Amino acid sequence: MKNLKMTLLAAAALLFASAPLQAAAPGQWSSSGFTQWHPQDGKRVLGSAGTQCFFCQADSAAPPPAKEAAAPAAPRAPGDADGDGVLDPDDKCPDTPKGAPVNKQGCWIVKNLNFRTNSAKIEPKDEGTVKEAAGILQKNPGLRVEIQGHTDSVGSNAYNKVLSNKRAHSVMASLVKQGVEKKRLTARGYGEEKPVSSNATAEGRAENRRVELHVLPEKAKVAAPAKKKSAAKKKKAAPVKKEAVKKAPAKKAAAQQGAAKPAPQK
DSSP states (O other): OOHHHHHHHHHHHHHHHOOOOOOOOOSEEEEEEEEEEGGGGGGOOOOOOOSSSSSSEHHHHHHOOOOOOOOOOEEEEEEETTOOOOOGGGOSEEEEEEEOBTTSSHHHBBBOOOOOTTOOOOGGGHHHHHHHHHHHHHTTTTTOOEEEEEESSSSSSHHHHHHHHHHHHHHHHHHHTTTGGGGGGEEEETTTEEEEETTTSHHHHHHHSSEEEEEEOOOOOOOOOOOOOOOOOOOOOOOOOOOOOOOOOOOOOOHHHOSOOOOOOO
């Protein structure tokens, strides 16, 4: 029995040795649980006796698959730099102070300020909303603002401009009355030039009749012009006094120079 086994093994070995090896095309393939490469691919011999897998490794030890490229980062959502509830791309007034009420464009408004028709007088019931604006200005003493008056399109543009200017100045006077320094304020009327809503509806016209406070940029410090050195006053040269030359009194020719006649010779 033992001799039979030995004979069978020898026959199998002889059969394997005599079987022609077919050249495989360069590349990688998987067969019988092995990942295999062509000899020309440069892999080292990993084969074992009794197999034809000389340039291979077990599939379990195959290199890990290439990592997929990371998905591009999602674009950052727009922010709200001044925290007024209006996103930066839509904010027409990006430097509104904290706590200031704004309209849909992000601009600071004197909220719920309603003037009577053709009037620029602030009613007692509206003093509170102006007081709120004064409080914000007092909390931000470095701010300078332009008080802007706006109207709807009812009436002529020229009339609306005058009326809006009066209303802006009324608000400025009220702010000064409540303790805001006048030098921090300017007032101007824009009439119907800058609507925020359509004038075709009553609601839109109501939104357009408004007073806004726009923060002004800080004044650039203008260097005082250099004082020109005052030219030294040229002193008038004192006229050279000519020394009086005393003229010697003329000597009498006859007396001083011996102009007498010579004595006669004896």
